[in-house]
Amino acid sequence: MSELLSAFRLAALTPAAEAFRQEVQAFLQTNFDPPSPARRARSWMGFDAGFSRQLAQRGWVGVTLPRAYGGAELDAFSRYVLVEELLAAGAPVSAHWIADRQSGPLILKFGSEAQRHFYLPRICAAEAFFCIGMSEPNSGSDLASVGSRAERVAGGWRLNGRKLWTTNAQNCQYMIALVRTSGSATDRQKGLSQLIVDLSLPGVTVRPIRDLAGDEHFNEVFFDDVLLADDALIGAEGDGWKQVNAELAFERSGPERIYSSIALLEHWIACLRRGPNAGRHAATLGHFATQLATLRRMSIAVTAKLAAGESPVVEAALVKDIGTGFEQSIAAVIEGLLADDPAADVDDALLATAAYLTQVAPTFSLRGGTREILRGMIARGLGLR
Template identity: 65%
Template sequence: MNPVFSALSLAAIPLEDEALRAPVRAFLQDYLGDMPPEVRARSWMGFDADFSRALAKQGWIGLTLPKAYGGAGRSSFARFVLLEELLACGAPVTAHWIADRQSAPLLLRFGSEAQRQLLVPRIVRGEAFVCIGMSEPDTGSDLASVRTRAVPNDKGWLLNGRKIWTTNAHRSHYMVALVRTSGAPEDRHKGLSQVLIDLSLPGITVRPIADIAGDSHFCEVLFEDVQLPPDALIGEEGDGWKQVNAELAFERSGPERIYSSIVLAEQWLEALRAAPTKPPAAVAIAGRMAGRLAVLRAMSLAVASKLNQGERPELEAALVKDLGTEFEQRVPQWIAEGIDAMDAPASHALMRTLAYVMQLNPSYSLRGGTRQILRGIIARGLGLR
């Protein structure tokens, strides 16, 4: 058996964690009300700071983080249940999403105690939002070619450079950035470090980038002689490559990598259920989606199980993310075919939702690492390169 698949053992959500589903679902139904599906289809790209703070009051941000920092200290299965419910209804979670998913765990693993005390409790309360500075202009997905540089001086670190495709930089309080602290881009992984940047500091310019759907999730961020304090460094100098790969594993391991198109899928399935006749072609498409989703969910649960056991399933997370991205991008194509196969005309809400997801879904295979990068990770993990 392939070693990756043999490592992904079937897992079930414990009853105490499954019990979280009902109160989360009730909260979401009450809070979101009649939000139209084309808005909910933004899924985890929808920004609503008030919603994030309301979620925090329920104790549902930092669900797996230690109680000493304000978290709930619960299992990865509890977080899986929470994320499934948030994604299924298209809750606008992006304000706190990155900080909860990867920045807080990164600081808990590599950061100083001062950094943890500064930020983690505020993340849990929905008071601090964090963006990630990885990609740079003209480097594509090649993170090792980072040119943004932090030079040590008598006040700490002097930062110059640019980041791009930084989600919600214009709405965030802090950035965790991968920068070069020694050497040159030709040195690749050597000399890379991570720094914590207060985005209110002088010398920082944030430029939102409008996408084809009219949203402005992504930003370009410019740093011009930004003075960082000495304690801005996260972890050890030069350990940035190791740290950023651990951070990306957090990013790739969640069920959001299979549910980005789920609001659209549910809208179409509702239309199919209500239709007086069920064309065989449409039923076949529904079965195809259900079958693929069931397998991907089982794989994602297996990754959650590994996280719960304290393991670091970086290879398995990359595999699920790659397969999940393929599924997410195919869903709107299948639904377009399913709408054509049905006898009754589709509702305006369904067509608006389909149009939005069709515009957005090319980005699914870019965020969290392109498919080429992920397949390189998988190939190395299998000993094929």
């Protein structure tokens, strides 16, 4: 474990990034009315294309992408600050989130020049929204067992299969799908490729899945003889496993993996300050504060590796595993403390926020890779398997 922990070299946000924070805060104060705590808790699952386009007009979608493709060409530290401030405010960022965080950087790194010039300016303008096509029925987080298949045909590919838990597929124009282009599921990592799927094509069916909270973020997507052009392939055929792991490092490393429950924690603190026993839960608050401070430092250390051009797959997996546990604990602990005193007069907004997060918290350790998958990666990084 010491070898892995040593990879988290202490890093700090740059002065330029901290100066950028002031700009983001000023924008939010002027252009965004803070929602209720329960709505804030939906921040990076809140879909608002109009708000995403407001950000895009300032160059804040695709912020790390080169100017030649419509991006702001800012560094990973500036993107970290932008994400942190948007999440803290509870802004609805889900529309552009995946394209900004991983689809755009993936296309930049592995895509053809034609793909970069077509997709990246549309991402930066918040005109093209992407979803992730990884998980499938009967495979879940075991991505090496995916069964969706694309076969070579005249002029391109014929795609058949299903994807599951696909966030915002009903609102997106494109999906980057991990599919098998050769061999069988028993070949595991071999024979996998990534394709860009236009979700408006004939043969694509998107079916929303309603969750316990009544939201419809997740979807099941069916591909029935979907014909894709030859240039739908990203990178080289058979390189999908290498590419998807690089993509997942982007997905797992950001502050969204530690701030999903922050609206509940902040509102609980506000309620405690208004009450007669403000210091009653000082030890619990201290526990949360130390965890959050440590996780934030670890997340910034991963960002420093991304800024240096590295692919911190194992480090990002560790932050995601510990971070989602922290997020889940906030909802569990606060709900337990509220239940300890059922006769107390509890703020309605606090109850609503706690109820929502209790319902969705189990997904925190599923999205972006289950604990079992992440811990397997960490074990390999430690040389234990």
